[in-house]
Amino acid sequence: MNRDVMIDLQQVSKFYRGQKAPVVENMSMTIQQGEIIVLVGPSGCGKTTTMKMINRLIEPSSGRILIDGTDVTALDGNDLRRQIGYVIQQVGLFPHMSVATNVGLVPKMLGWDRKRIEARADELLHLVGLDPAIYRNRLPRQLSGGQQQRVGVARALAADPPVMLMDEPFGATDPMTRDRLQNEFLRLQEQLRKTIVFVTHDFDEAIKMGTRIAVLGERSKIRQFDTPENLLASPADSTVAQFIGRGARLKQLDLRRVDAIRWEDVPLIRLDKSNGAKRQLDQAEGSAALTVDADNRPLHWVSSHDLTSRPGVLDDAGQAVTTVEPEATLRDALDAMLASRDGAAVVVDEQGRYAGTVTLDGLMQVIHHTPEDEPGSGVPDQRSGVATAAELTPEQR
CATH class of the missing domain: 3.10.580.10 (CBS-domain)
Structure with missing residues (x-):
């Protein structure tokens, strides 16, 4: 495998008993280190299932998934998930635990000592724009939705994983907060250079966030996998063009930063x-x-x-x-x-x-x-x- 390849999906499929057709069928995709790959497509096309097979929250039925050259099925599932950051739309913070405790969960599971965990939690809260002196001891219910989402990102980064999976991470926030969180995350990515698989149903968000975008059809069939610039300029077919929608010229404004x-x-x-x-x-x-x-x-x-x-x-x-x-x-x-x-x-x-x-x-x-x-x-x-x-x-x- 090319040493720059971080994630490699090879003919991956997912079947569920009692269903005639697979949810995901023969998905193949190569993801380079430091890329943000965005999966977009209609509801039910299998994009979240595809992402969850990478950390084996859903077990693939066939095919291979390699992370940094290692087949994920050769690893213990829990150990694998501790090495991959995971951010979801509902955040998933434990309501009875403080912000610092939520952030330090994975490092604690990995056996870090208390002082190291506390230092890492404070470092990451600073990184996502939350003053540890103010927020470390608060409970999730004492935070706004945007603040909770920042804590979720900090928790995903806690053990410094090379790979992050993000399932509509900003979808539950209001438009202004979502824009701010997107901008902050892109700023973080400039520093951290993680390899990220990002699921969204919002094509404008895909353009803004993605290094490359995979437009998926039924059963996660790839209709086009390309840079945002190429997708807007040259849709592969009428289905991709329909998904992009009108105003492609205006959408190109999402490709440039201030x-x-x-x-x-x-x-x-x-x-x-x-x-x-x-x-x-x-x-x-x-x-x-x-x-x-x-x-x-x-x-x-x-x-x-x-x-x-x-x-x-x-x-x-x-x-x-x-x-x-x-x-x-x-x-x-x-x-x-x-x-x-x-x-x-x-x-x-x-x-x-x-x-x-x-x-x-x-x-x-x-x-x-x-x-x-x-x-x-x-x-x-x-x-x-x-x-x-x-x-x-x-x-x-």
Whole structure:
């Protein structure tokens, strides 16, 4: 086996007694290290069954499944599952156990000592954006749905597994929380480089999350297994095209991140240093400015009219700001622009501090930018304003 292959499904099938047709029939798939492979398809097509056969929550009827070259049937089922992170839609936290105890379950089963488990739990809570001092001793019922989902991700990462299985992990959260969790997970994946099999029924989520996407038909027959870009540009057949749905051009905005395009700056007015704010705005080229707090966190869009009608009162003047993070997609940025009076999305860092703005003009340049326009030198494209995050310095942003 290629040493870069982490998961290899070879002619895998699943039959249930009393049923004429298999649930999964002769599924073959090779997954490289560090990929996020998303399984999408209609309800009942066998995508969750396929995923569960990887950690033998469901035993395959035939075929072979190899993880890092080892046949999973040669391993004890419980030992196998302790080596694979598993995140589900319902989270599955034990309600009578604290957050830290939930996170440390698998390390405890593996025989880690108490201090090591506590240190790992605190490390992972930090990683998923939950302050251990605040959350480690709370019970699941004392958390929001999004916070519970973060704890579920932390628990799946606790023993540092090379493989993670995620079964509609963000499906039970509201749209705003789901977007934030997706962005946070993609940020984590940049650091951790896990090999992930991700099941969803939401094709937009598949585009956003997947390195490659497998569109499945009945009995987990692969209709197309390709990158999001190729799926949108060249659906293999009418069934795949129907599953993608209308608006393929718009869906391509889910393929690019906010940190991959240039950011612009707008005038900032700090509430604690607002003297001369109108003069500062009048001298600026733009028609609006952002008020920010002492930590540079955006508060409101304000115009000259706002400053004139309520001189010296900036705490709640103007329009509330809709923000996006660098890991957000350009579609997220477009949503923020449409909600903004000034047609710009405000980019903030992990601490919520102002980092720049993305404008509708900049977004339109990306939409009309074609692959053949891209320069081969690695220098940011001055015509389109497009560059990768690695190519941009903070000054360029």
